[in-house]
Amino acid sequence: QTCTSGCTSASSSWGNEFQTLFSYTEVLPVELTSFTATEAEGAARLAWTTATETNNAGFEVQRRLGADGAFSPIGFVEGAGTTDRPQSYRFTDDMLPFEAEQVAYRLRQVDLDGTMAYSPEVEFSRAVPERLVLRGNYPNPFQGRTLIRYELPQASFVQIDIFNVLGQRVAQLVDHRQPAGRNEIAFEARDLPSGVYFVRLKADGRSQFQQITVVQ
Numbered sequence: 532q533t534c535t536s537g538c539t540s541a542s543s544s545w546g547n548e549f550q551t552l553f554s555y556t557e558v559l560p561v562e563l564t565s566f567t568a569t570e571a572e573g574a575a576r577l578a579w580t581t582a583t584e585t586n587n588a589g590f591e592v593q594r595r596l597g598a599d600g601a602f603s604p605i606g607f608v609e610g611a612g613t614t615d616r617p618q619s620y621r622f623t624d625d626m627l628p629f630e631a632e633q634v635a636y637r638l639r640q641v642d643l644d645g646t647m648a649y650s651p652e653v654e655f656s657r658a659v660p661e662r663l664v665l666r667g668n669y670p671n672p673f674q675g676r677t678l679i680r681y682e683l684p685q686a687s688f689v690q691i692d693i694f695n696v697l698g699q700r701v702a703q704l705v706d707h708r709q710p711a712g713r714n715e716i717a718f719e720a721r722d723l724p725s726g727v728y729f730v731r732l733k734a735d736g737r738s739q740f741q742q743i744t745v746v747q
Contacts, residue, residue: 560584560585560586560587560640560642560646560648561581561583561584561585561587561610561640561648562581562582562583562584563579563580563581563638563640563650564580564581564582564617565578565579565580566578566579566638566650566651566653567579567653568634568636568653568654568655569655570627570655570657573625573627573629574623574624574625574627575623575624575627575634575636575655576621576622576623576624577592577621577622577623577624577636577653578619578620578621578622579619579620579638579650580617580618580619580620581611581617581618581620582617583614583615583616584610584611584612584613584614584618585613585642586612586613586642586643586644587610587611587612587613587640587641587642587643588609588610588612588641588642588643589607589608589609589610589640589641590607590608590610590620590638590639590640590641591604591606591607591638591639591641592604592605592606592607592608592622592624592636592638593605593636593637593638593639594624594634594635594636595634595635595636595637595652596628596631596633596634597631597632597633598633602635602637604639605624605626606622606624608620608621608622610640610641612643624636629666629680629713629715630712630713630714630715631657631713632656632657632712632713633654633655633656633657634654634655634656634657635652635653635654636652636653636654637649637650637651637652637653638650657713659684659711659712660682660683660684660711660712660713661684662682662684663681663682663683663684663687663732663734663735663737663739664681664682664739665679665680665681665730665732665739665740665741666679666680666681666682667679667680667730667741667743668680668718668730668741668743671743671744672743672744672745672746673720673743673744673745673746674745674746674747675719675720675721675747676717676718676719676720676721677717677718677720677743678715678716678717678718679691679704679715679716679717679718679730679741680713680714680715681713681714681715681732682712682713682714683709683710683711683712683714683734684711685711685735686708686709686710686711687708687709687711687734687735688707688708688709688734688735689705689706689707689708689709689732689733689734690703690705690706690731690732690733690734691703691704691705691716691730691731691732691733692704692730692731692733693718693720693728693729693730693731693743694728694729694731695726695728695729696726696727696728696729701723701728702718702720704716704718718730718743720745721747723745723747724745724747725745725746725747726744726745727742727743727744727745728742728743728744728745729741729742729743730742730743
């Protein structure tokens with residue numbers, strides 16, 4: 532976590548929302564006053580505000596997955612240049628990996644002359660799924676390979692099988708115990724003819740089905 536000299540911060544969190552408020556004791560190119568990250572429908576929505584800006588080209592949004600991962604850029608939001616009026620910014624990370632459990636974000640603020648500074652980080656841990664859900668596959672229809680996504684509310688013995696329209700099992704993807712959380716498994720269908728198939732997820736005596744389409 533990086534903070535410019537002369538600043539203090541206070542943080543608070545509510546559920547899957549994490550908010551950080553800042554105050555500064557000296558003039559900085561960008562006076563950041565808040566930075567929040569919330570999870571909604573599988574995406575992360577970032578919001579931040581500034582009190583003043585001087586020669587601000589914009590903000591590179593960076594994301595880290597897991598506690599030991601490295602930050603990497605995922606987008607850029609243009610700044611307001613020079614202004615003494617408050618500014619509000621928004622960014623949606625709709626490519627948040629399905630299986631990610633702990634996620635952190637930071638901003639790399641870039642001046643027009645190329646100098647830069649980093650904001651403090653905001654971080655949240657995604658809640659454990661509340662129920663067994665087979666999210667289906669992406670892409671669908673697909674050619675060759677697809678990803679099947681599912682959620683487990685508790686540790687369970689999991690079976691994932693693929694059936695054709697005649698009810699014959701053509702592949703078994705999972706047959707072991709897994710911890711609670713979000714999971715995805717790749718399905719290679721290059722040897723199967725085009726047509727409709729069905730995914731069956733079994734866990735703790737319950738089953739869910741999803742239709743998939745192979746196009747060769």
